[in-house]
Amino acid sequence: GIADPSCQLYMVAYYLGPAMVTLAGPSWPKSTASTAKTAGIAFFDLFAQALNYTGSMYAGPTIFAIIYSSVTVWTAVFSRLLLRKKKSLGQWIGVGVVFLGLCITGLNSVHLGPKVFHGAVMVLVGSCLHALVYVFSEAVMKCGDDKVTVQANCAIQGIVASSSLILWQFVYTRSRWDELIRDPVQESGSTWFHVGMILVVLAVSNLIHAFCYFHTLANFPGGATSAGVMKGLQAVLIFVFTSLAYCGKLGGQEMCFSRLKLISLVVVVLGVVIFGKATSATTEAEKQQQKKRSMTTKATCSSDLTTSPRTKDGYWVVGGGGDCESGEKQTFLQAQEDDAEEVV
Numbered sequence: 001g002i003a004d005p006s007c008q009l010y011m012v013a014y015y016l017g018p019a020m021v022t023l024a025g026p027s028w029p030k031s032t033a034s035t036a037k038t039a040g041i042a043f044f045d046l047f048a049q050a051l052n053y054t055g056s057m058y059a060g061p062t063i064f065a066i067i068y069s070s071v072t073v074w075t076a077v078f079s080r081l082l083l084r085k086k087k088s089l090g091q092w093i094g095v096g097v098v099f100l101g102l103c104i105t106g107l108n109s110v111h112l113g114p115k116v117f118h119g120a121v122m123v124l125v126g127s128c129l130h131a132l133v134y135v136f137s138e139a140v141m142k143c144g145d146d147k148v149t150v151q152a153n154c155a156i157q158g159i160v161a162s163s164s165l166i167l168w169q170f171v172y173t174r175s176r177w178d179e180l181i182r183d184p185v186q187e188s189g190s191t192w193f194h195v196g197m198i199l200v201v202l203a204v205s206n207l208i209h210a211f212c213y214f215h216t217l218a219n220f221p222g223g224a225t226s227a228g229v230m231k232g233l234q235a236v237l238i239f240v241f242t243s244l245a246y247c248g249k250l251g252g253q254e255m256c257f258s259r260l261k262l263i264s265l266v267v268v269v270l271g272v273v274i275f276g277k278a279t280s281a282t283t284e285a286e287k288q289q290q291k292k293r294s295m296t297t298k299a300t301c302s303s304d305l306t307t308s309p310r311t312k313d314g315y316w317v318v319g320g321g322g323d324c325e326s327g328e329k330q331t332f333l334q335a336q337e338d339d340a341e342e343v344v
Contacts, residue, residue, distance in 0.1 A: 004184070009181065010199065011050065018210035026155050042157035046165070048127075049130065051126030052127065054122060056119065074132070075135060096271070098272060099271075137157075150211070
């Protein structure tokens with residue numbers, strides 16, 4: 001049906017949601033290079049998500065949720081390698097704990113059969129690639145002269161990915177529609193109205209998800225790493241609701257709760273929490289250090305002010321010493337002090 005992994009029909013709706021941001025008239029990038037970079041990220045994400053959601057059909061949503069939360073690990077690693085973001089000891093401890101939880105999940109998937117194991121491997125690779133999308137997206141929104149806005153990033157990636165998938169429907173799915181889509185839908189007893197509602201809900205939910213995701217990358221402390229940490233909460237919710245909705249009703253043991261899955265989930269979430277706490281502490285420490293440097297710079301610049309006449313706009317000119325650049329205008333409005341002296 002619509003979940004056929006070769007057709008990827010459901011992914012059309014998945015990406016059409018973010019593409020709808022175009023209707024809001026986002027501020028598009030000024031340079032072709034920025035637009036091309038964002039479009040390139042969309043192709044990368046398309047491949048990553050195809051692996052993730054195809055793997056989830058083989059491995060089951062509970063195993064998918066646990067492994068998919070490893071985006072936290074990969075994002076931390078890639079942020080360090082590509083964006084030069086240093087991680088504290090506490091953050092790396094959190095990463096290690098998450099990795100331990102993933103190892104437990106891997107052992108569990110092996111016992112459930114080769115199909116489940118292959119699906120788990122697909123999700124693991126897809127999660128790794130999706131973490132790169134996090135880092136690349138943060139880079140185009142924060143680095144360079146022509147920064148891509150949250151709305152433009154969401155719209156461009158949605159348009160590029162959905163257009164590619166629509167083209168795939170004409171090239172591949174169209175000639176196999178009856179066999180892969182229509183017949184399975186009818187055999188399941190579903191209706192096209194229900195199919196349409198599922199796709200619409202998927203599009204709207206991913207629109208909300210994508211906009212919040214890009215906003216987190218651009219504005220939330222920690223950027224890509226923080227977005228990865230939030231996958232821990234997603235893992236918990238999927239784990240719980242899947243067991244309640246599908247266990248004993250659809251699929252096999254991969255849909256059901258087990259003690260090993262619970263242990264794996266607890267370990268992964270513990271690692272995510274440790275990482276989140278360490279990230280908050282690191283961010284606060286960096287803010288304090290930046291504040292101290294700013295105060296030191298102001299004090300140095302103030303001492304370097306010369307007795308030369310003020311410029312026309314009332315600022316003093318720095319003679320060039322300490323941390324102040326030669327000729328830099330400072331915001332110390334000495335004019336007010338001089339005026340007060342003249343009154344006296």
